[in-house]
Amino acid sequence: MSAIRVNGRPSDVVPADDRGLLYGDGLFETVAFHHGRARLWALHMDRLMRGCAALDLPLPDSDRLLDDGRAVAEGRARCAVRITWTRGRGGRAYVPPDRPLPTSIVMQRPLPDxxxxxxxxxxxxxxxxxxxxxxxPLGGLKHLNRLPQVLIGAQCRAAGVPEALVVDRDGCLVEALTGNLVIERDGRLIAPGPHPAAVDGVGLAWLRAAAGDALEQAGFRTDQLQPDDAIWVLNSVAGIRPVARLDGAARPTGRTLRAWQRRWAEDVEN
Ligand SMILES: Cc1ncc(COP(=O)(O)O)c(C=O)c1O
Structure with missing residues (x-):
């Protein structure tokens, strides 16, 4: 089975004038598949549909995307399936076409070793x-314009670290490079934000639903971080990862982390 499907067929070819390539005119989702199942599928589709409404893009048929996802994930115990949904071809430069014919690209990649x-x-x-x-209109969306993350990724590579704590000019926590942030303080969970520049994460939506009142959402500045605060990076594919060191200084793991990781494994990965 081909590991890439374009518009529902095995292929790795997309027209050179696709607006996704020319202008980043589209959206994406990266979905964890475990044993052929994507437990957080509905949350990913919610965000994708919200994005389509915000960008005035035709809605995808989510059943067809799921079929494509299953096809590219077939035979793999676990993998990440990337779905790209662009406005397709046409229009006049930035001006979009009246009746777009979107392009779907569905591909898989292994989870990091x-x-x-x-x-x-x-x-x-x-x-x-x-x-x-x-x-x-782009706030919270998983749109294709990701150059800021590419630049942050280059800084991470230069520093030899996998992730970053992204902070805005006013010192407010935004998110991580590839995930949302959660602060654990005295057993309480705080999700910084919602920050308008952050992706509205599916992993975080899962935690919000699972934790209820135990998760507070509040603006959070770097100067409010205390040495005993644990920091987690959360996304829908990697799950919950604790921060071992921030700028070289050791951080605690947090006393509820392992319980939440077990809950994640049960809900999302079995
Ligand atoms: C910039 C950014 N923020 C947040 C997230 C978390 O999103 P999700 O939990 O939906 O995977 C991601 C996911 O890759 C991301 O790239």
Missing amino acids: DLDMQREAGIDLITVRTELPSGG
Whole structure:
């Protein structure tokens, strides 16, 4: 079975004038598949449909995307399935076509070899203070314009770390490079934000539903971080990873982390 499908067929070919490539005119989702099942599928589709409404893109047929996802994940115990949904071809430069014919691209990639290690031992982060395009109609969406993350990723590579704590010019926590942040303080969970420049994460939506009142959402500045605060990085594919060191300084794991990791494994990965 081909590991890439374009518009529902095995292929790795997309027209060179696809608007996704020319302008980042589209959306994406990265979905964890475990033994052929994607437990958080409905949450991913909710966000994708919200994105389509915001960008005035035709809605995909989610059953067909799921069929494609299953096809590319076939034979793999676990993998990440990336779904890209673009406005397709046409229009006049930035001006979109009247009746777009979207392109769907569905492909799989293996989860990182050291993911289980990262969950167990934690990951090292650097703080990256930056200006992110934020708010407006793109707030929270998983749109294709990801150059800020590419630049932050290059800083992570130079520092030899897998992730970053992304902070805006005012010192407010935004998110991580590839996930949302959760602070654990005295057993309480705080999700910084919602920040207009952050992706509205599916992993975080799961935690919100599972934790209820135990998860508070509040604006959070770096100068409010205390040495005893644990920091977690959460996304729908890697799950919950504790921060072992931030800018070289050790961080605690948090006393509820292991229980939440077990809950994640039961809900999302079995
Ligand atoms: C920039 C960014 N923020 C947050 C997230 C978390 O999103 P989700 O939990 O939906 O995977 C991701 C996921 O890759 C991301 O790339």
